[in-house]
Amino acid sequence: MSEMSKSILDQMLCFEVYSTEHAFSRLYKTLLAPLGLTYPQFLVMILLWENDDQTVNGIGGQLGLESSTLTPLLKRMEKSGFVRRQRDAEDERRVRVSLTETGDALRHEAKGIGTCVADATGMPGAELKALLLELRKLRNGLATHNLAAE
Amino acid sequence: MSEMSKSILDQMLCFEVYSTEHAFSRLYKTLLAPLGLTYPQFLVMILLWENDDQTVNGIGGQLGLESSTLTPLLKRMEKSGFVRRQRDAEDERRVRVSLTETGDALRHEAKGIGTCVADATGMPGAELKALLLELRKLRNGLATHNLAAE
DNA sequence: TGCGATTTAATCGCGGGCGATTTAATTTGA
DNA sequence: TCAAATTAAATCGCCCGCGATTAAATCGCA
Numbered sequence A, B: 001m002s003e004m005s006k007s008i009l010d011q012m013l014c015f016e017v018y019s020t021e022h023a024f025s026r027l028y029k030t031l032l033a034p035l036g037l038t039y040p041q042f043l044v045m046i047l048l049w050e051n052d053d054q055t056v057n058g059i060g061g062q063l064g065l066e067s068s069t070l071t072p073l074l075k076r077m078e079k080s081g082f083v084r085r086q087r088d089a090e091d092e093r094r095v096r097v098s099l100t101e102t103g104d105a106l107r108h109e110a111k112g113i114g115t116c117v118a119d120a121t122g123m124p125g126a127e128l129k130a131l132l133l134e135l136r137k138l139r140n141g142l143a144t145h146n147l148a149a150e
Numbered sequence C: 001t002g003c004g005a006t007t008t009a010a011t012c013g014c015g016g017g018c019g020a021t022t023t024a025a026t027t028t029g030a
Numbered sequence D: 001t002c003a004a005a006t007t008a009a010a011t012c013g014c015c016c017g018c019g020a021t022t023a024a025a026t027c028g029c030a
Helices: A006-035 A039-050 A056-063 A067-080 A101-109 A111-121 A125-148 B006-035 B039-050 B056-063 B067-080 B101-109 B113-121 B125-148
Strands: A083-087 A095-099 B083-087 B095-099
Touching: A006 A039, A006 A111, A006 B006, A006 B039, A006 B113, A006 B125, A039 A056, A039 A067, A039 A095, A039 A101, A039 B006, A056 A067, A056 A095, A056 B006, A067 A083, A095 A101, A101 A111, A111 A125, A111 B006, A111 B125, A125 B006, A125 B113, A125 B125, B006 B039, B006 B113, B039 B056, B039 B067, B039 B095, B039 B101, B056 B067, B056 B095, B067 B083, B095 B101, B113 B125
Parallel strands: none
Antiparallel strands: A083 A095, B083 B095
């Protein structure tokens, strides 16, 4: 596959990214179901565990999600009892999202998940790390292009 | 970042895959909108352009999608006039999906898209190819694990 | 032969995901 | 000062994605 055209390469790459994401999603679904979290909800939790009390846009910026996606998602998380949503007193346009006791405690139950997934990949840490960096490069390239188009 | 734990690595990797997929999806959306296709619909078209007249399960197997996802998607594609859906006379359980004239002709209009995306990545072909192989490895690892869990 | 098991799509309900639009709060600047 | 521009979330309609279930056709085997 050395004389492959760029466009065929792209076709295969977009397919790989597409199906790898689905594979991750499926794996996480089974691991997260006992905790009562979905995969995107888990990503939000990771951000909040790292840095509690963030705005909707703040979270959206890090995950690349619009408020039209996040608002209903956060409402479901609120209903599940993991987060609180309250208007910022300083700036009433903003909604601040923060962990409840339950949400904070969930951190410990989620402890083993990462290692479990890393093992499921069947790839050594060094290789995963290299892949991570390549993906970041790719994403930055695409993001730059998406921005330029506006 | 050399003494990173496997679970942190996993967190970052799943995030990268997640957001890279979204970045691809957004880019394709803008490119495909003029053709009247969505990104998953485009993936189906690629399969049919390569190999016309496939069953729902055949397509689903290649894309990793369930009939519960494909049936409505294919119905929308049929309504758009790109494919035909008809019961297989040999085996009435099967539904065969085939290109219409319009769908086949669309192949030419989609010509430039691959190159366009490959350019948008801002990465040289060799690097993309290497990334492709790494992703395939990762996906196969995850898929194997998902199967083993059943 | 005929009946239970299997296979194939379709359906349903729910949770994402986004573009376009709306509403409300804040900022800007004439 | 105060009206226009901007910003933050929310809402709406549509498309995807899956698990669970269903309906129908086929297969397999006693």
